[in-house]
Amino acid sequence: MSQPKRRLRQLFTGPSRSLLPLVMMGCVIGVVAGLVMASFIALLNLVLGWLNGATLEDFESLSWGWRLGLPVLGSVLLILLYRITPTSAQTVGLAYVLERLQFGRGRLPLANTLFQFAAALISLASGHSVGREGPAIQMGAGVASLLGQYTHRPPSQLRLLIGCGTAAAISAAFNTPLAGVLFAMEVVLMEYSILGFAPIIASAITASAFTSSLVGTHSILTPTRLSLAHYGDIPSLLLTGILLGLVAVLFHTLVRLFLRLPLESRAARLLLAGVITGCLALLVPQILGSGYDTINATLSAQLPWLLLLLILAAKLIATAAAIGLGVPGGQIAPMLMLGVCAGGMVGAWVPGGSEPGLYALLGMAAMMGAMLHAPLAAIATVLELSLSAEAMFPAMTVVLTANLVCQHGFRQPSLLLTLLKQQGRLLQTHPLRAALAQRYLSELASFRFVEIDLTADHNLAAILAQPLPWLVIRQAEQCYLLKRDVLEQAYQQQDPEQAVTLAELLAPLLNANRQLQELTEDTSLLAGFKILQKEDIRGFLIPVGRQGMGLVTRRRLAKMLTSDESMY
Structure with a gap:
């Protein structure tokens, strides 16, 4: 090469x-x-x-x-x-x-x-x-x-x-x-x-x-220039945020209801989702699919508020059924449609000089931010869809209010956490625990050690001649960690006229404080720290892909937490 x-x-x-x-x-x-x-x-x-x-x-x-x-x-x-x-x-x-x-x-x-x-x-x-x-x-x-x-x-x-x-x-x-x-x-x-x-x-x-x-150009949503007419509309913005937060709470509740339906068969759940969607579509066909045409029409104020209310009610049920009953697809587009319908209705009701389409746009961002706990991504969506920095202030106002209502007022978790909890998976949300759960012991592994199995014959001089700093000793089903310097010092203190085997030389050095725990698979730093809390061990032996077994010491873990070293 x-x-x-x-x-x-x-x-x-x-x-x-x-x-x-x-x-x-x-x-x-x-x-x-x-x-x-x-x-x-x-x-x-x-x-x-x-x-x-x-x-x-x-x-x-x-x-x-x-x-x-x-x-x-x-x-x-x-x-x-x-x-x-x-x-x-x-x-x-x-x-x-x-x-x-x-x-x-x-x-x-x-x-x-x-x-x-x-x-x-x-x-x-x-x-x-x-x-x-x-x-x-x-x-x-x-x-x-x-x-x-x-x-x-x-x-x-x-x-x-x-x-x-x-x-x-x-x-x-x-x-x-x-x-x-x-x-x-x-x-x-x-x-x-x-x-x-x-x-x-x-x-x-x-x-x-x-x-x-x-x-080619494939923007799904039609870019629309919308901005706040004047700051006197701020009370209307706050009201929009509160109502969107309540819609998000209602939607979350409906999803949980469908998740808890006592139907064990996946086929029955999928058929039920299809029947519910089909029956609702007989009255309100706008609920079918992602609904981007309806979103675009609402942003341009082409739909009356009564029709928006009907679409909102039907879409809430159809989307909650699809998500809760396990139809494979995304959740964001239906959230955007729910938000745009709710925001469009509010825009038709509240006083002020701002266009109803602005409230529809803000409702879309507020719903996404409240359901996913992603306010910045929601605000960025408004920025890229409105093509106007003037929409940023009302967007931040409405998104913040909706998040406060949903996340802190009603203590609703992110929809994704709800779906994972239903599967028996609990994600770490505390910042420190989440960071530790997302990094793995293999990223700290060292291969600078000599592995010694005491059931086999070894040349003590050859072991001490190697420049590697650590010795991993296997004795029966236990593993021990020893510095090469410790073994070298013990060897030098022996009577040169008295021949001793490697096992005899190591016997007084292999105590419980030097034990290692051998893991069958890589694990997170969080799980590693939990093991160290329970066990008085020196570290871990872990499999690291094609590189074989790696060594992670307790000291290496502590250094990772206290130094500025990047894990990337």
Whole structure:
């Protein structure tokens, strides 16, 4: 292999912790995620075009038979898809990505990503009340995870690359790179990292540019310039935030009700979701699909408030049923539609000189921020959709108020945490515990030790001649950690005329205070600290991929917490 090729390979596969390899990986992820999303969008538009014509989301033009039967047909197809898919590949969605980040070291299997691609196409094309952003995030994160695993990235860098995949997918699907970056850091990674911004931004802008070059300008929501008429409308903004917070609480309650329905069969739950959606669509066909045409019409103040109220009520039930009963799809697009309908109604009611479309736009952001606890991503969405910095002040006012009502007034958790809790997974939300749960012992592992099995013969002089500082001694089922200097000192104190075996020399040195715990798999720093609280041990032996067993000492863990060393 030539020298330039060797250097290029080392740049992507080596253990370098510099920023440049991560930025370059972010760009690669942006291109691959953009290609995947362009394929997904093209296939989805092909099916929607066949159903609805040039206006892809025009489910309202379907006959009553199609309105009723299409979601049920989609449920039947999903049931068949689940039947032919291995159980291990059936868990998908944004909540699954978060679960893999905290409990699965950021490893997203290819099978789950492929299943999400097919299941999302069926759900969205059949009019279920779900969105495309959840599947987009799963696919983008899956692509990033696979590339990270192929290049042997450590878990901390792997989760950063998943953030890149998330931002790339949102940017490619909605042409909103800023919202994609903030969503990745606020909702998925749940932290803001100076090092993380550069690769995530690189991934978002690469995906947006690459997707646009393939499918052209594809903004789903029509950009609209809206701004506050005057500061006398602030009371109306506060009222909008309060009402949107209450709508978010109601929606969360409905989702929990459907989650708790005593139906064990997945087929029964999917069929029930299809029947509920189909029956509601007979009266209110606007609830079918993601509803972007309805969102655009509301933003331009084309719909009366009474129709918005009817759509809001039906969409609340249909979306809660889809999410609670397990239809594979995203939650954000339905949230945006719920918010835009509620905000549009408020805009028609409250006094003031601001346009009703402004309240619809603010309601959309408030609903997203309150349900996902992602105020910055919601505000960024307003900024990119309104094309006006003047919308920032009212957006911050309404989003903050809605978050206070939902999160602190009624103590509602993020919808994603509710979905994970239903699956028996509790994510760490305390900042310190969350940080420790997202990093792994393998990232601190050292391989500078000699392993000695006392059941075999060893040359003591050869062991002491090695420059490695640590000795890992196996005796029966126990492991012990010893500094090479300690063994060397004990050897020098022996009578040179008296021959002793290695086992005899080590016997007085192998006490309980020098024990190691051997783990069968890598585990988080949080789990490691919990073990150290219970056990008086010197550290851990852990498997580290192809590198074999690695050593993590108690002192190394303490140094990690007290030094400025980066884990990336």
